[in-house]
Amino acid sequence: MASDPLRLDPATFQLPVGRLRAGYYSDAYFTSTKELLEAEDRHPRVLMQIFQKHESLLGGVDEAIAVLKVGAGHVGSDGVWLPAWDDLVVHALHEGDVIEPFETVMTIEGDYTQFAHLETVYLGCMARRSLVMRNVRAVVDAARGKEILFFPARHDHWLVQTGDGWAAHVAGAIGVSTNAQASWWGGRGVGTVPHALIAAFGGDTVAAARAFAHRYRDRMNVTVLVDFENHSAKTAVEVADALGDELWGVRLDTSERLVDESLADLGPDAPRGVNVELARRVRTALDDAGHSRVRIVASGGFDATKIQHFESEGAPVDAYGVGSSLLRGQNDFTADIVRVDDRPTAKIGREEKPNPRLVRVP
Numbered sequence: 001m002a003s004d005p006l007r008l009d010p011a012t013f014q015l016p017v018g019r020l021r022a023g024y025y026s027d028a029y030f031t032s033t034k035e036l037l038e039a040e041d042r043h044p045r046v047l048m049q050i051f052q053k054h055e056s057l058l059g060g061v062d063e064a065i066a067v068l069k070v071g072a073g074h075v076g077s078d079g080v081w082l083p084a085w086d087d088l089v090v091h092a093l094h095e096g097d098v099i100e101p102f103e104t105v106m107t108i109e110g111d112y113t114q115f116a117h118l119e120t121v122y123l124g125c126m127a128r129r130s131l132v133m134r135n136v137r138a139v140v141d142a143a144r145g146k147e148i149l150f151f152p153a154r155h156d157h158w159l160v161q162t163g164d165g166w167a168a169h170v171a172g173a174i175g176v177s178t179n180a181q182a183s184w185w186g187g188r189g190v191g192t193v194p195h196a197l198i199a200a201f202g203g204d205t206v207a208a209a210r211a212f213a214h215r216y217r218d219r220m221n222v223t224v225l226v227d228f229e230n231h232s233a234k235t236a237v238e239v240a241d242a243l244g245d246e247l248w249g250v251r252l253d254t255s256e257r258l259v260d261e262s263l264a265d266l267g268p269d270a271p272r273g274v275n276v277e278l279a280r281r282v283r284t285a286l287d288d289a290g291h292s293r294v295r296i297v298a299s300g301g302f303d304a305t306k307i308q309h310f311e312s313e314g315a316p317v318d319a320y321g322v323g324s325s326l327l328r329g330q331n332d333f334t335a336d337i338v339r340v341d342d343r344p345t346a347k348i349g350r351e352e353k354p355n356p357r358l359v360r361v362p
Contacts, residue, residue: 004362006094008166010066012184020071021081023117034116038074047339048108048115049352050123052130056331057137058097058105059129059167064122065092065361068108072115084114091358096133096170104355105333112337123333128160129167131331135304136171139322142307147174147319149190151299153181155324168326174319192223192251192297192321203228205235206242213246221248223297230254231261232278233285240291249295249318250286252278256301274300276315283316297321 016024023031037043073084088110099105105126108115140148150173153161158180165181176182178189193205193212201208209224216222224247226235236250254260256273262281263270271277279296286294298310299321307320338352339345346352 007065007361008062008095008184010069013063013066013163015066015070017070020067020118020121021073026117026120030119031117034074034113037113037116043111043113044340045110045342046112046337046345047352048112048119048335049104049338049350050106050108050126050333050335051102051104051353052099052126052331052333053101054134054331055101056099056130057133057171058093058099058126059095059131059133059170060125060127060163061092061106062095063125063129063163064106065090067118067122067125068115071118071121072110074114084110087111087114090361092361093355093357094359097357102353104353104358107358119335123335125163126333127331129163130333131329132164132167132326133171134331135326135329136168136173136322138304139302139307139320139326140172142304142311143320144311146311146317148172149174149297149299149319149321150176150181150326151321151323152326153178156327164327190220192225195225195228198225198228205229206238209239209243209247213243217246222246223249223251223295225253226250226282227252227254227260229261230258233260233262233282236282236294237285237289237291240286240289240294247291247294249297250282251297251299251321252282253300253321254278274298274302276310276313279310279315279317295319299323301325 019025068090069085072088073082076082088108090108092106150168161178161180162183165176166184168176169185175190177191182188193209198205198208205228213222224239226232226239229235232252232254239250240247252274254274259270259272260278262278279298282296295318296316297319298317302320302322303325310317336347336350337345
């Protein structure tokens with residue numbers, strides 16, 4: 001099977017080949033269509049055209065191609081699967097390409113019975129990964145070059161982590177939190193001293209940070225959550241004093257329901273959660289204590305809009321940890337047959353739209 005050095009190898013995805021071929025993950029009407037056409041000995045040669053409706057980034061296209069490479073075909077009279085990739089002509093854009101609304105991102109040409117059962121799967125690959133990629137790029141742009149840490153793993157099913165992490169990586173996230181998310185490019189997950197570890201040390205952030213730094217300082221940039229006692233400026237200085245050069249940064253994560261004690265002097269109108277003034281006070285406290293090299297990571301309810309606000313206010317934040325907002329929204333894809341046996345045969349409003357940007361997939 002020929003490969004393209006610009007695309008991920010199909011083996012990367014560890015696809016459940018047998019179940020893809022059997023239509024296990026496909027809408028039943030597609031598997032029924034394949035069965036009916038084969039039973040009627042009808043083998044229309046079609047041009048399938050795929051698009052979506054937003055300004056976006058294209059993700060999941062290499063995975064979609066892999067689905068076609070391993071899943072296209074049919075069962076022969078002897079019960080053996082006969083692959084059909086070599087009989088298909090596929091053109092596609094690449095991972096991370098900027099795409100316009102209704103732009104054709106992929107075409108599949110060939111005997112429809114060979115790939116009818118795969119539509120649900122290849123569209124789903126692109127829908128999910130493009131959603132994540134578009135959302136990550138939005139926060140990357142909002143951050144104006146500052147680091148984005150991809151932290152949504154806990155907000156969705158574990159099976160989506162690998163592809164989501166890849167999509168985030170392509171879109172510009174500087175770090176991911178699980179090894180699964182980093183696996184497609186051979187990286188590893190990174191993280192901070194979590195609240196749970198601090199609790200396990202009796203609520204002593206400094207003790208937890210010391211133990212964490214001693215064990216992991218050679219593997220990662222040591223970053224410590226400093227909101228456990230809801231006094232981020234005080235705790236940040238205590239941690240920096242204790243760890244010295246072993247500390248890379250502190251992470252602000254104050255609950256949106258609370259006013260951090262660092263802002264207590266502002267009275268009842270003090271802003272809640274992680275906010276610009278809190279970041280300024282933590283920065284000032286660290287600088288006054290001689291720790292100007294310690295970075296500040298802000299997390300807790302961040303999306304592109306909140307990051308834009310922080311940046312427009314000149315908040316002294318060096319990186320943003322972003323979670324559930326990166327999984328919200330939709331970026332659905334649609335596939336239409338636009339030609340059958342070299343005759344235009346498109347649903348009204350879905351006529352063939354050639355795209356000179358498409359590249360033949362070997």
